[in-house]
Amino acid sequence: xxxxxxxxxxxxxxxxxxxxxxxxxxxxxxxxxxxxxxxxxxxxxxxxxxxxxxxxxxxxxxxxxxxxxxxxxxxxxxxxxxxxxxxxxxxxxxxxxxxxxxxxxxxxxxxxxxxxxxxxxxxxxxxxxxxxxxxxxxxxxxxxxxxxxxxxxxxxxxxxxxxxxxxxxxxxxxxxxxxxxxxxxxxxxxxxxxxxxxxxxxxxxxxxxxxxxxxxxxxxxxxxxxxxxxxxxxxxxxxxxxxxxxxxxxxxxxxxxxxxxxxxxxxxxxxxxxxxxxxxxxxxxxxxxxxxxxxxxxxxxxxxxxxxxxxxxxxxxxxxxxxxxxxxxxxxxxxxxxxx
Ligand code: TYD
Numbered sequence: 001x002x003x004x005x006x007x008x009x010x011x012x013x014x015x016x017x018x019x020x021x022x023x024x025x026x027x028x029x030x031x032x033x034x035x036x037x038x039x040x041x042x043x044x045x046x047x048x049x050x051x052x053x054x055x056x057x058x059x060x061x062x063x064x065x066x067x068x069x070x071x072x073x074x075x076x077x078x079x080x081x082x083x084x085x086x087x088x089x090x091x092x093x094x095x096x097x098x099x100x101x102x103x104x105x106x107x108x109x110x111x112x113x114x115x116x117x118x119x120x121x122x123x124x125x126x127x128x129x130x131x132x133x134x135x136x137x138x139x140x141x142x143x144x145x146x147x148x149x150x151x152x153x154x155x156x157x158x159x160x161x162x163x164x165x166x167x168x169x170x171x172x173x174x175x176x177x178x179x180x181x182x183x184x185x186x187x188x189x190x191x192x193x194x195x196x197x198x199x200x201x202x203x204x205x206x207x208x209x210x211x212x213x214x215x216x217x218x219x220x221x222x223x224x225x226x227x228x229x230x231x232x233x234x235x236x237x238x239x240x241x242x243x244x245x246x247x248x249x250x251x252x253x254x255x256x257x258x259x260x261x262x263x264x265x266x267x268x269x270x271x272x273x274x275x276x277x278x279x280x281x282x283x284x285x286x287x288x289x290x291x292x293x294x295x296x297x298x299x300x301x302x303x304x305x306x307x308x309x310x311x312x313x314x315x316x317x318x319x320x321x322x323x324x325x326x327x328x329x330x331x332x333x334x335x336x337x338x339x340x
Pocket of ligand 1 (some may be wrong): 085086087126177186187188189198203204205211212247258300
């Protein structure tokens, strides 16, 4: 299959590109705008691969998208291009609406016109909103609570509408919190790991008892590939790792693995509208023949080791644009500690 992966230079996208290339039946085209978190270094090992092509461009740009679909003879599309960080969405909601809603609309319509055979939208469990008890099923209402989650929900609903309206063969995956190598250090796990390596404080929002279901990027990508190849058109599939943990417990595991003291933990002012918990029921995807394979302790250890042995990768990021972002997000918080 000739597959277009958008956002292929990002965290999940780059793992997915590499995974798809491992199957000799696939040709992979990566369309990426290379904004702050898109990084071609993530794919340095496959840059010259005979079945891989990189195109620099934005999913919001219809002419570019149409040209790529046509010239590359694309048969399947995986939309992994997105603005993904909740905290940034609180600082700048507009860019989230643009990429996650308008970008999805452009890519979806171009894919329909090009008669693409399968279109998979990489969505998120955050579209369900905070789940205090129980597990979200694919039929639950979407009650997103951050500009990020609302933008992803907008894209997700547009994609579903293309099945009911046009019978365009779409698929949607709603993955839980993903972790692994090459994740931009604004996210909780790589932020904690890289701060701890440098003996810097680990900022823990609120009481630290917020819960997330951690999914290895390898399991997330195996789920996306499995749904792309085997999913029923018009269907949504939840993807979760089955590793629900409190944030504070994750931070303590990281410190323990790095041999750093728990005194680095710093409780700071909470994120506004912070969702207490996400949890997804994955029985639909399990019935399709997928299961996660990476236990959290093992996956986290491998991730910590990766950051420990790839300092060049994240130090370059942390010394660039990230510094201004970090000061804006955490400067006051860390100086003041928990307020109120
Ligand atoms: P994050 O990686 O931003 O993912 P999401 O908000 O999409 O779940 O955050 C994971 C959890 O960690 C979430 O409950 C917020 C919390 N968190 C902190 O406590 N401190 C931080 O500095 C960050 C980035 C996140």
